[in-house]
Amino acid sequence: xxxxxxxxxxxxxxxxxxxxxxxxxxxxxxxxxxxxxxxxxxxxxxxxxxxxxxxxxxxxxxxxxxxxxxxxxxxxxxxxxxxxxxxxxxxxxxxxxxxxxxxxxxxxxxxxxxxxxxxxxxxxxxxxxxxxxxxxxxxxxxxxxxxxxxxxxxxxxxxxxxxxxxxxxxxxxxxxxxxxxxxxxxxxxxxxxxxxxxxxxxxxxxxxxxxxxxxxxxxxxxxxxxxxxxxxxxxxxxxxxxxxxxxxxxxxxxxxxxxxxxxxxxxxxxxxxxxxxxxxxxxxxxxxxxxxxxxxxxxxxxxxxxxxxxxxxxxxxxxxxxxxxxxxxxxxxxxxxxxxxxxxxxxxxxxxxxxxxxxxxxxxxxxxxxxxxxxxxxxxxxxxxxxx
Amino acid sequence: xxxxxxxxxxxxxxxxxxxxxxxxxxxxxxxxxxxxxxxxxxxxxxxxxxxxxxxxxxxxxxxxxxxxxxxxxxxxxxxxxxxxxxxxxxxxxxxxxxxxxxxxxxxxxxxxxxxxxxxxxxxxxxxxxxxxxxxxxxxxxxxxxxxxxxxxxxxxxxxxxxxxxxxxxxxxxxxxxxxxxxxxxxxxxxxxxxxxxxxxxxxxxxxxxxxxxxxxxxxxxxxxxxxxxxxxxxxxxxxxxxxxxxxxxxxxxxxxxxxxxxxxxxxxxxxxxxxxxxxxxxxxxxxxxxxxxxxxxxxxxxxxxxxxxxxxxxxxxxxxxxxxxxxxxxxxxxxxxx
Amino acid sequence: xxxxxxxxxxxxxxxxxxxxxxxxxxxxxxxxxxxxxxxxxxxxxxxxxxxxxxxxxxxxxxxxxxxxxxxxxxxxxxxxxxxxxxxxxxxxxxxxxxxxxxxxxxxxxxxxxxxxxxxxxxxxxxxxxxxxxxxxxxxxx
Ligand SMILES: [Zn+2]
Numbered sequence: 001x002x003x004x005x006x007x008x009x010x011x012x013x014x015x016x017x018x019x020x021x022x023x024x025x026x027x028x029x030x031x032x033x034x035x036x037x038x039x040x041x042x043x044x045x046x047x048x049x050x051x052x053x054x055x056x057x058x059x060x061x062x063x064x065x066x067x068x069x070x071x072x073x074x075x076x077x078x079x080x081x082x083x084x085x086x087x088x089x090x091x092x093x094x095x096x097x098x099x100x101x102x103x104x105x106x107x108x109x110x111x112x113x114x115x116x117x118x119x120x121x122x123x124x125x126x127x128x129x130x131x132x133x134x135x136x137x138x139x140x141x142x143x144x145x146x147x148x149x150x151x152x153x154x155x156x157x158x159x160x161x162x163x164x165x166x167x168x169x170x171x172x173x174x175x176x177x178x179x180x181x182x183x184x185x186x187x188x189x190x191x192x193x194x195x196x197x198x199x200x201x202x203x204x205x206x207x208x209x210x211x212x213x214x215x216x217x218x219x220x221x222x223x224x225x226x227x228x229x230x231x232x233x234x235x236x237x238x239x240x241x242x243x244x245x246x247x248x249x250x251x252x253x254x255x256x257x258x259x260x261x262x263x264x265x266x267x268x269x270x271x272x273x274x275x276x277x278x279x280x281x282x283x284x285x286x287x288x289x290x291x292x293x294x295x296x297x298x299x300x301x302x303x304x305x306x307x308x309x310x311x312x313x314x315x316x317x318x319x320x321x322x323x324x325x326x327x328x329x330x331x332x333x334x335x336x337x338x339x340x341x342x343x344x345x346x347x348x349x350x351x352x353x354x355x356x357x358x359x360x361x362x363x364x365x366x367x368x369x370x371x372x373x374x375x376x377x378x379x380x381x382x383x384x385x386x387x388x
Numbered sequence: 389x390x391x392x393x394x395x396x397x398x399x400x401x402x403x404x405x406x407x408x409x410x411x412x413x414x415x416x417x418x419x420x421x422x423x424x425x426x427x428x429x430x431x432x433x434x435x436x437x438x439x440x441x442x443x444x445x446x447x448x449x450x451x452x453x454x455x456x457x458x459x460x461x462x463x464x465x466x467x468x469x470x471x472x473x474x475x476x477x478x479x480x481x482x483x484x485x486x487x488x489x490x491x492x493x494x495x496x497x498x499x500x501x502x503x504x505x506x507x508x509x510x511x512x513x514x515x516x517x518x519x520x521x522x523x524x525x526x527x528x529x530x531x532x533x534x535x536x537x538x539x540x541x542x543x544x545x546x547x548x549x550x551x552x553x554x555x556x557x558x559x560x561x562x563x564x565x566x567x568x569x570x571x572x573x574x575x576x577x578x579x580x581x582x583x584x585x586x587x588x589x590x591x592x593x594x595x596x597x598x599x600x601x602x603x604x605x606x607x608x609x610x611x612x613x614x615x616x617x618x619x620x621x622x623x624x625x626x627x628x629x630x631x632x633x634x635x636x637x638x639x640x641x642x643x644x645x646x647x648x649x650x651x652x653x654x655x656x657x658x659x660x661x662x663x664x665x666x667x668x669x670x671x672x673x674x675x676x677x678x679x680x681x682x683x684x685x686x687x688x689x690x691x692x693x694x695x696x697x698x699x700x701x702x703x704x705x706x707x708x709x710x711x712x713x714x715x716x717x718x719x720x721x722x723x724x725x726x
Numbered sequence: 727x728x729x730x731x732x733x734x735x736x737x738x739x740x741x742x743x744x745x746x747x748x749x750x751x752x753x754x755x756x757x758x759x760x761x762x763x764x765x766x767x768x769x770x771x772x773x774x775x776x777x778x779x780x781x782x783x784x785x786x787x788x789x790x791x792x793x794x795x796x797x798x799x800x801x802x803x804x805x806x807x808x809x810x811x812x813x814x815x816x817x818x819x820x821x822x823x824x825x826x827x828x829x830x831x832x833x834x835x836x837x838x839x840x841x842x843x844x845x846x847x848x849x850x851x852x853x854x855x856x857x858x859x860x861x862x863x864x865x866x867x
Contacts, residue, residue: 134730135738136759139847139857140811140823141790141799149788150813150823157786157836201794202808209793250813250821251765255786402828430806431827431845431859439844467846467854476856480743480844482777711830720805 001101003224005234006386008037009342009349014215014334015184016117022056022064022216023071026113029216029339030072033111036349037220038231046220047105048078050095052088052112053338055130059118068113078105085131086287088112089217089341090373090382094240096221106226111218112339124212131376133248142201144287145209147249147377149201152290154255156203159305161293163203167194168311169289170207173325176318177332179361184213184334208289210329215336217343235349238274238368239385241267247379256305260381261298261372268370269300272385276300279385280322280366281351283344285374286329295372296324299383323363326351341373341382352388389514391507392551392691395451397444397699398663399437399523399542400650400706403427405718410536413715419537421624425651427713428525428540430721434463435473437523437542439480441701445519445544446481448699449552453483457516458509460502462492462655463524464579477521496570496620497681498522498655499543504687506547507556514549524654528579530724534570537623539651541706543659554666554675554691560603563685566591570622570682589629591684596620596630599686600678604634607690611635615673618644618661620680622652630678643668644675649707655681662691664703669693735855742857745780745842747818748773758820780842781863782816789831798848810834814860828861839863 010032012025020028034041051065060067065079078099082092089112096110116124132138132147142150155161171191177183189207197207220230227234243263246252253259269275276299284299286292293307301322302310310316316324327333327347330340347356348369356362368387375381406424410417419425428437438461446453461474474489490505492498499522506518523542528535569588572579581588596619604610611617617640619627624647631641644661646653653660658679665675673693680686719725738759740746747758752770758778764770788794788811795803803809810826812834826834827845840860847857 135734136823138796139730139855141795141802141809141825142788142811142823143794143796145794146788146790146811149794150786150811153788153836154786198793199789199791199808201791202789204788204794206793246765248759248823250823251759255813429827430802431825431847433846433854436844436846436856479739480856482744717807723805726801726805 002103004097004100004237005222005224005227006219006237006345006349007222007227007230007234008033008041008220009346010034010036011182011217011343011346012215013182014213014336017214018117020214022113022115023068025115025214025216026068026111027072029111029218033218033220039229041220043073045107046074046077046109047107048096048099049074049109049111050080050082050092052082052092052341054083054085054088054114056115074109084380085375086285086335086337086340087373087375087380087382088338089343090371090384091242091341091380093219093342093345093384094242094382097237097240100221100223106223108221109218110221110342111216112342113216114336114338115214116212116336117214131379136248136250144377145201145204148288148290149204150249151255151294152203155290155293158256161308163195164191165293165308165311166208166289167191169286169292170194170331172317173286173329173331176326176361177328179358180328180333181358183328183332184211185332204288204290210287210331210335213334213336215334215339215343217339217346219342219345219349233353233388235352235386235388237384238387239268239270239272240383241265241271242380242382244380245378247376249377258294258298258374258378258381260378261295261374261383264381264383265299268383268385274368274385278368279370281326281363281369282322282324282372283327283347284324284372286325286331287335287374291374292324292329299370299372318361318363326361326363341371344371344373348386352386389549390551390555391510391549392547392553392555393545394548394550394552395445395449395546395699396663396666397441397448397544397701398660398703398706399441399444399701400426401428401432401437401540402709402711403429403713404710405713405715409715417536418533419623419651421648422537422651423648425537425539426541427718427721433467434465434523434525435467435476438463438521439477441523441542441544442477442481442519442521444699444701445546449546451517451546453481455517456483456487456519457513458506458518459483459487459489460492460505460518460520462498462502462522464493464496464498464654465525465527466491466493495681495683496654496657497679497685497687499657499659500677500679500687500689503545503547503689504559510547510549518547520545520547522656522659524656526579526652526654527722530719532581533583534579534581537647537652539653541650541653541656541660543656543663545659551694553695553697554693557690557692558603558607559687559689560599560606561685561687562595562598562602564595566682566684591682592626592680593630593633595684595686596678596680597633599688600634600676603688603690609690613674614640614676615669616643616665617641617676618658618665619678621645621647621657621661624648646703660703666693667698667702667704671696730850732853743844745778745858747776747778747820749776756818756820758816758822778816778818780858782814782840784834784836784838784840785813785815785821786836787812787826787834798850812860814840825859826861827859
């Protein structure tokens with residue numbers, strides 16, 4: 001099958017934008033993507049558009065991909081909304097790659113968009129809790145904070161993970177987010193502040209949880225052979241993997257492992273012909289602080305149960321040997337559900353090309369990175385390996 | 389055939405509020421003789437409580453739910469005013485659908501109504517098994533003095549034609565026309581009381597004593613033949629006037645006086661009182677139960693204890709398991725502020 | 727509101743009211759909640775109904791505070807305060823999520839023995855939805 005590359009990537013600012021519609025947010029990301037294509041972007045070459053989106057508060061559930069595509073000037077394409085909860089964007093990217101690999105289209109748009117702050121507080125909570133197992137988990141009175149709290153409590157019990165470990169994830173990602181002009185929260189926080197935040201779902205407090213975010217992102221995917229027509233420095237999709245899991249945590253083999261991550265990573269590493277040790281930089285799904293710790297373990301960055309110490313040793317700091325979430329992650333950069341996966345691709349595209357918008361966040365000399373995008377509490381997971 | 393009780397169970401919600409908390413909030417506490425009362429949790433209602441207490445009654449025999457041929461549910465505060473209620477309890481227990489089930493919900497006499505319904509079924513079906521559950525948490529406006537006494541609790545009895553705990557010796561009833569005391573007009577959620585004190589007391593004493601007198605006469609018994617007498621407890625003082633008029637002494641009332649620690653249990657008042665009296669009884673003891681429902685009417689039932697066997701969940705055990713709430717928490721739980 | 731339609735809820739009454747599990751006729755393991763194909767052997771859709779005891783031990787838990795409750799449980803959190811949600815490992819093997827009642831949240835621990843009982847879960851369209859919650863097992867283990 002054909003090799004695939006990313007030749008352009010754009011992202012809107014992440015945050016709360018009451019003045020912008022879902023269409024306008026997507027336009028911002030799309031135009032940013034178009035600008036990033038070194039030899040120029042021609043919409044007429046685009047054959048398909050895969051758009052990640054969860055629900056947009058329910059206002060345009062049907063045909064939303066056609067809506068945002070035509071708004072930005074892409075009518076008449078193979079437009080599809082991709083929905084796998086918070087992993088929608090990551091799946092949109094992989095679906096675009098599969099399309100190009102199969103030779104159906106040569107140039108494909110993958111993107112995502114979400115508008116989380118247009119609806120009332122109660123409705124936001126409604127939408128945040130629709131991707132777990134509704135019949136059992138939702139009706140037990142949990143949204144995702146509660147589900148990840150169940151995982152965190154057990155992780156602390158089994159492996160001695162501490163309150164400080166959790167908070168340190170937030171501190172690290174806020175530090176990175178402070179250097180990201182497109183992040184929702186561009187301010188640092190202290191360990192003390194993060195540890196003492198009000199409890200949401202014990203043991204998780206407010207600083208363990210990502211916020212609700214508006215935002216959009218778009219990447220341009222082409223076959224490797226055509227990539228050079230767009231840029232001298234394409235970023236290749238070396239490998240990807242996806243895996244679903246039992247939707248409800250209580251059905252899973254282990255409470256403290258996202259089996260979907262393990263299996264998706266295995267596939268991605270195999271396809272790329274690499275292992276975890278070859279990953280120099282990663283954007284992982286830190287919707288909750290515990291989720292980043294799980295990712296370290298399940299992606300093979302450290303042994304099971306050792307994520308806390310691994311973090312505290314500094315490996316994943318922006319100055320460490322394998323920076324994780326240099327963008328600020330979902331925690332600080334923001335988590336506009338459907339956009340998150342392609343937003344991670346936007347960050348990695350620029351990190352690997354060495355042209356990050358603000359140089360203070362640029363990790364130097366990295367050639368291979370990993371994207372990890374999780375739907376819900378692990379019901380769907382997609383892992384992608386990118387390289388220069 | 390010996391009609392009677394073969395098992396029973398008790399369930400009291402875990403939360404309590406003390407009279408002092410009412411006194412702090414209102415300056416006084418209008419529930420005579422009540423020290424504290426039980427409060428149902430946010431996720432409890434009279435069907436969940438009835439399900440729990442029914443399972444306990446069956447386990448005390450022990451008996452599996454499929455043996456139940458008659459079910460009667462009693463409460464003045466069911467979660468719906470129209471909808472058959474018993475089905476929730478039977479589905480919760482896993483009892484068969486061909487069980488004849490009735491809901492008794494119009495007055496605080498409902499508890500003994502349900503017991504008598506069970507006994508009537510057994511008289512016609514001697515090999516059957518009747519399960520009777522009374523669960524209540526009476527509700528009135530927080531402004532109404534009758535609210536102060538209102539607590540929560542439940543008791544259930546397994547009745548059969550082969551009584552192994554207490555035999556039913558007989559029953560008598562009295563019904564009459566009274567009004568203005570403890571009523572809930574259609575479309576209203578809260579019970580009201582016009583507080584015409586002497587008039588209401590007259591109804592209470594008239595109905596309870598007439599039913600009890602008729603039963604004593606029918607059985608040829610005197611008050612001193614009874615170890616325990618259980619009278620409806622809208623508060624912890626009301627039973628005394630009726631009992632005294634009948635010739636009973638205070639010590640005979642003591643065991644069944646559950647309102648002191650649990651409050652007014654409405655339709656579950658005499659059933660929980662009976663459970664407390666059974667707990668305190670020895671073989672050969674007689675127990676007289678006299679219910680009262682406003683509007684008005686009373687049932688009187690006479691039991692003779694034939695076994696010392698005590699169930700796992702007694703009134704004293706359930707009353708001891710508690711955690712206190714303050715008045716603001718109480719208002720929130722009752723939905724009085726929302 | 728999490729919209730779970732009345733018929734959809736009704737179909738799960740055996741599970742919600744009295745924990746009826748599905749015992750695989752091939753491998754003998756109990757699936758709860760039920761699956762279309764046995765999740766243990768992945769080889770059989772033939773099951774026998776078994777009523778579970780409802781007893782088990784807390785495998786993990788969380789305490790849901792003001793920001794963590796979904797809208798249909800917001801009133802419960804406001805009126806009754808922080809509520810515990812647990813995953814309980816049942817005696818018969820399966821794990822299942824459920825709220826815990828009749829307990830001071832600060833007393834909940836991993837490993838504590840519990841049993842299921844019927845409670846109000848939430849209300850939708852005026853209809854009370856009942857289901858099991860866990861309460862501390864009387865007398866401990
Ligand atoms: Zn099997």
